[in-house]
Structure formats: structure tokens, C-alpha cells
Amino acid sequence: MTQEKVLCDIGFIGLGVMGKNLVLNLADNGYNIAAFDLNHEKVTDTIEQDRLENKTDSPRVYGCFSYTELLSQLKAPHLIVLSVPAGEPVDQVCESLIGAGIQPDDIIIDTGNSLWVDTVEREKRYKSQFLLFSSAVSGGEVGARFGPALMPSGTPYAWTRIKPIWEAISAKVDPATGKPIERTEPGEVIEYGDPCAAYIGPAGAGHYVKMVHNGIEYADMQIICEAYQVLREGLGMSCDEIADTFEKWNQGPLDSYLMEISVEVLRHKLDDETPLVDVILDKAGQKGTGLWTAVSSLEVGCPAPTISQAVYARSISSFKSARVTASELLEGPDSKEYTEEEKQTFITRLHDAIYCAKICAYAQGFQLMKLAAKEHNWELDFSSIAKIWRAGCIIRAVFLQSITEAFNRDENLENLLLDEFFAKQLNLHQSNWRQAIADITLMGIPAGALTSALSYYDSMRSGVLPANLLQGQRDFFGAHTFERTDKATGKKYHVEWSSKGRPMVSM
Template sequence: MPQANIGLIGLAVMGQNLVLNMERNGYTVAVYNRTTSTMEKFVAEHPGKKLVPATTLEELVQSLERPRKILIMVKAGPAVDAVIQGLVPLLEPGDLIMDGGNSFYRDTERRSKELAAQNLNFMGVGISGGEEGALWGPSIMPGGPRETWEMVRDLLEAIAAKAPEDGKPCVAYLGPRGAGHYVKMVHNGIEYGDMQLIAEAYDILQRALGLEAAELAEIFDQWNQGELDSFLIEITAKIFRRIDEETGRPLVDLVLDKAAQKGTGKWTSQDAFDIGAPIPTINSAVVARIISSLKEERVAASKVLPGPAQTRYEGDKQALIDAVRQALYASKISAYAQGMALLRMASAEYDYGLNLAEIAAIWRAGCIIRARFLNRITQAFNRKPDLANLLLDEELGKAVAESLPAWRHVVQTAVGLGIPVPAFSASLAYYDSYRSERLPANLIQAQRDFFGAHTYERVDREGIFHSNWEPA
């Protein structure tokens, strides 16, 4: 039996496509799936490929060159632990297990410590790009011991997407333990925000202007030629063009308005609350998906809760379309600023040593949030690696400032027409809060001291104070 360079466990579509990607790039891959027939069917469908079938974990381990490298592609959670438990007795010190699923970073932290205690290497490897990315080049976010990165660096660089600007692989060593899965989690949180912002732009154009899907497709195509150029804008235009064969209607109009989620956006919000990082756009996107799931309640509420009398925009149509484009771009910058600031704070909190310029660079291709303006984010952090917030970058700050009148106009217009824009509003409120020298938190502190003697600080002297707030 030939010795394989790497083993892969879990032959769902993502796993299969990663195998084909690795094999196409010159690697011999041993493959195993808990349901043997799935593995046998996959191997049979790809004759002549450098694949080594394994019907048991023992066979898989025996087929690998030393030190062994195994990539797990199974559902996050207990399934990952079960596979690891099955592998550990079969491996030798120095072998490497990689988890390529969407695992919670704290599970990755735990597994890293447990396997290190047994002299085994472990990496949490975030992979973004969906099925196409897995096959032709995803963005890859590995975390673990630096020496294990060197064990698989050539392989990961070979299969990763290549940035169109400079051809660099969209993969980099991110940091120890759970760093890779943490970055992937935040990537997905930003993705939630990005998708919600695009959905709100669509909702405004549809409800305020009465635009049909064909018109929306043209608009999003045009937007994709400029600063909004991105994978999500590109596929949105394609979605608007898809016609349902049975009804002849745009398929998007027939999709039920209940958005699902797998948990990574929620994890991002939860961890941001834990470490004290404000990410209101991402939070609003998570909440928006939850509200969307209350379809039956919303239908009932729509019959009894009044909205504004005016629901259509009566101003210049093209001017509002242009304003929505500018508001979307500014909101996206705000959302990415929040996500990158979260990464900066988490890096300090968890001792990850994250390089924000590098992270933005490996998101330029392959991943779901790939976009032209990630180059501007990379440049911003290259200019100033300790940049506290992207809004403070001269170039990005200027872009936001130029969009401010349109941004405010869009939010005001949507609110006036009764169109919910939680992510647009949250993005703008974050900007206004961040630029405010003084916020009304002084009143909150006074209230806390009044009812709970929680004390407060003063602007005119040092120290901690408590007052009797009742009238003398």
C-alpha cells in the first residue's frame, strides 16, 4: 500500500472537495468515512486519483507517512471529540491532528491542551469558502504550535486561494491553540453583519422604491464594479436573476423570510460581550435572524401593529439608489472596524499575537467575505500595525466621512418609512458613539450609584466617589 502524505476523515462535500484539491496539488491522500460505502463510492468515482482508501481508523493511520498528518472534517462538537478519541491510541508522539470544521474556539483550546499532554500535536484550522472554495482554493486560518504550521505549511499554501492582487496564498499561521478557530469565528460574525447590511439595502430599494428583481440585479451588478466589489454582492446580483421554473417568478421572492444560523455569529457576539468589545452591527445581524424566525408572530403582528402612513419614497429615485450604495459601503467599513477591533482585543485577552494586516490579507480571496476593500484594510494595518480602529485610518476614515450625508439620509428615510434597518442603524450609531468625546454614560453611573452605591469617577479630580443623591 502506498504511503499517503495526509489523511482526511469525513467525506461530506467539504471533505471530498478538500481531498480533490490536495490530490490535484500533488498530494497522496488517505480517506476514511464512518460510513464505509460513502468512502468507497467517492474513491470509485475518481479513478486514477492518488487516493488511499481506508475502511478503519487503523488502516488510515497505517497508510500515512511519519510524522502522520490527519485532517478531520466532521460536524463540530461531540463528533470531533469522538474521532480524536479513536485516533489517539493509534498515533505516536509528534503526529498531528487538524480539525478543519467550524469548531468553537474554546473546544479547540481544550483539545490543544489535552493532546499536548499526550505528546500529540493539534491544530484548529478555520476554512472558509464553501464547497467551491474547498475544491479550488479556500481561505485557511490555522492555529496551533508554530512548529506544526511548518509541518503542513507547503500543503496548506498549495491548496489555499491565491489573492488576485499579488498571487499570495490566502493562508497564514495565526497563533497558538484556538487562534485559528477564533479568527474563523469572527470572520463568520463579520459575514453575518455583511449579509444583513446587503439584505437591508435590498429591502430599502424594494420597499421604498418598488424595484423588481431584474432592476435590483442590474443595480447590484453596477455596485460590484466599484468599491463594493465582493463575493456577496456578486452572488446577490445572480440571486436576483434566478427565475423559478415552475412559476416564472424571481426565485428570491418565493424564498420564505426565515434566516437560519449555525451558531458562529452568536458565538462572536457572546465572546465580544465576555471581553468587552462593542460589535453592534454583528449583534444586530444575529438578532435580525432570530426575529426573522418568528414568522408566525410577525404575520399576526403585521395585522394589528400600525406603521407610518407613507411607505414609498417620493424623492429622486436614482439619488436614493446612490445614497444606499454609499450607506452600504460606510456601514461595511464600520462592521469590519468592529470585527477587527474585536480581534485586537481578543489577541491581548487570549495571548494570540494576531497580525491584523495578515488576517485581512488572507481574507482577500477564497472566503465568503472576500472583497476589494480588504486590500485597503490590509494597507491600513501595514501602515500602522497598532491601529486601534479602522475608522481612525486616514483613507478609510475619509471614505466614511464622504459617505456620511448619504448614510444619515438612508437611515432617516428608512425609519421614516417604517423599514427596519437594524444593521445600518447600528453601524452608524457605532460610528457616532466612537467619535463622541462625551457620552451619556455619566448619567448611567449616577443612576447606578443612586440605587446601588456602585460609585463613580469624576472629570475634575482623581478618585472613586459615592454620593447621597436624594435632595438635601
């Protein structure tokens, strides 16, 4: 059936899982969409889905089967959203739109997981042909459909045109409680609450913030997975018992989307009542954003050991055959039987370990963004970033309300560990954290994220670290020089070391 010619508000290219759901979200919020995909079946599927969900008499999504048709279907100046894989596909679409006649005042929004430096280069490359704007999107399929967290960046002019649309389709949060306002039905619109969309900064800033979000996500997931393994192997608990524990934890400071879905995963059974998690192969995949975060932390000189350890954990999981072989060769400690009282004590300690490790993982992520902002001359609003992560995104959690408040107290806060609230929490729970790590180590169960977070905490609270000896070593073999605590800051010293390691010249 031929569709009636209607000039649409927004063009949309890329109708995969995320794209299709973003289109339907836009439609729910009153926008007419001209939709295009190289796979024409995806176009027709999206139109059909809109027809089934549409609660009005008029269609909201109009199919297009070429870039030229897409431009002709839009109101000028054109606003086009891309939901295509990062990298070369983005450039291919941009070049195709240039060939189809896109104009300098038109805006293209890249919503994929592009590497932030690629976004910066694209804005420069295409600035005479159209306005490239980027907006990272978090929340997965459900978030795209019913309200994601959006991290837009680019020219402020473009943001003035995009802002009302992005605020409309984003997740919403109750400003008093920090809790998400759930939207779960097609056609439902939420017009109150804090929108989880805020302008981040110049080109690339939004994708950088989303990259760090994903790095924190890696750490948060790994922390939960380590707790699962400890409870399963160390205490011999069943999947249902662990799910019950996680569900209880989700009523307190560990309340989060990741804890919530972990409960559902653990409860899922096959037809024979075997827990599904028991037959899922223990080889984890990754799409690069966690790796990018770890690399960036090294580049800007920001310690992010818990995030990096989460990336390493996924990497070591891929060596399945080597791990199976090693399990037959390498010995661990003897297993121990625990009384019910000992189990409950350990579970309490483990809860506190997770909470403290989570604080450290977020502290690492926010400090990384702070240092990157300084290096790239971005003015990032960390309270605003924490606010837009409270709903819609994968790391959404009640915990983020406390982070928002921390940056409201001190917008120049160097590290979350220096905030009075988080310092108090860590001081209160660090004893249980240490005991949990000691017990886990004696169990012989890997817990790199939990352990690295504790080491990070202890490093941060140490007024003196052994880097003084390290500097002496570096000066010995490479004449790298060092500063002295008893001399003026910034002045460099070098010793002519003897072959035995003693200074030949006293200083």
C-alpha cells in the same frame, strides 16, 4: 477492484461536502490521500470523483474503511486532517485514532467550525498522545475545492510541517491588485500570488479569528439583505432591477463575493418566471458562529452592535407566525410614490449607507480580535488576517485590500475608524448615509444593521457620551462610585444621595 498499497502523504477523515472537496484540492496539488468516512459510500464516491477528474495515470485518493487501515496507509509521522462536525464528533474521532495506535509525533488537524475554547482544551487533553492542530476553513464548497482561506493555529512545530501543504491548496491573490486569482477547473494548480493561508497563533487563535470572520459575514449579509428589502418594498423595484443595481455596485468599492452571489440569487427564476427569492421562506438559520461572536464581544467589552444586530435579525425572522399576526395589527407609515429622479437619488444614498455600514462592521470585528488578543496573549497580525480574507472566504472583497493597507500603515491601529483612509471615506459619505437611514425609517422598513452601524459611528465620534448621567444613576441606586473629569484619573467618588435625588453632601 483492490487498490495497490501506496503510502500516502495525508490521511483524511470526514468526506462530506467540505471534506470531499478538500481531498480533491489536495490531490490536485500533488498529494496522495488516504480517505476515511464512517459512511463507506462517501469513500467510494470520493474515489470515483477523483477517478473522473484525475488527469494522471495513477490514483491519488485511496479508500480506507477503518482507523487502523488509515494509519497503516500513511507515511510516518502521520498527518491526518479532520473534516467532521464540531463538538463531540471531533473527540470521538480523536479517541478512535488513539485506539488505533496514533503516536505522539503524529499531527491531527481539526478543520471544522469548533468553538475556539474547545480547541484550547483539546490541545491540552491530547498533548501526550498526539499533536492537535486546528485550522479554520472558509469558502464553502467551491472554496474547499479550488482554494479556501485558511486560518491555522497551534504549535509552531506542527505549522512547519503543514505550511507548504496549506499554502499550496489555499486561494491565491494578485499582490498588486488584491484581486483573487481564480482557479475553476479540476487539476488546475496556481503556483503564484499571495496564498490565503497564514499562521494565526497558539491553540484556539485560528478558530477565534474564523469565528469573528463569520460574525462579520453575518453583518455583511444582513446589510445587503436590508438594502434588498428597502429597494423592493420602499421603491417597488423588481428582482431584476435590484440585481442590475447590485451588479453596478459590484463594480466599485462594494465589489465582493456576497454582492456577486446576491445578484445571481435575485436573477434565478422558476419555470413560470417567478423569482425564486419570492418563494423562499423568510426564516433564516444559523450555525452558532455569529452568536459566539456577539457573546464574545460582550465578554471582552468590545462594542459590536452591527454584528449583534445581524444575529438578532435572524432570530426575529424565526418568529414567522407572530410577525404575520403583528402585520395585521401594527400600523406603519403610509406608502409614498417616488419620481424616477427621487429613486436614483435614494439609490445613491443607499449605496453610501451600505459602504459606511460595512466599514463599521469590519471595524467592530477587527477591534474585537484586537481586544481578545490582548486578553489571551495572542500576537495577531491584522494585516496578514485581512490579506488571507481577500480570496477564498465568504467575505472576500476588494475592500479588504484597504484594510490590509491600513494595518500596514499602523500595525497598532486601535480601530479602523481611526485610519486616515477610512475616516476620509466616512466623512465623505456620512451625509448620504444619514439621509438614507432617515428615508428608510420613514418608509417603515426595518434596517437594524444599517442603523446600528450609524449609531456606532456617532458614538465613536462623540468626545462625550451620556455615560456620565448613567454613572450618576448607578451611584444613586447602588453606590457604584464614579470618576470625575476635574480630578485625578482613577480616583473613585460616591455621593450620599437624598430621597429626592439631591446630594446631601457637597463635593
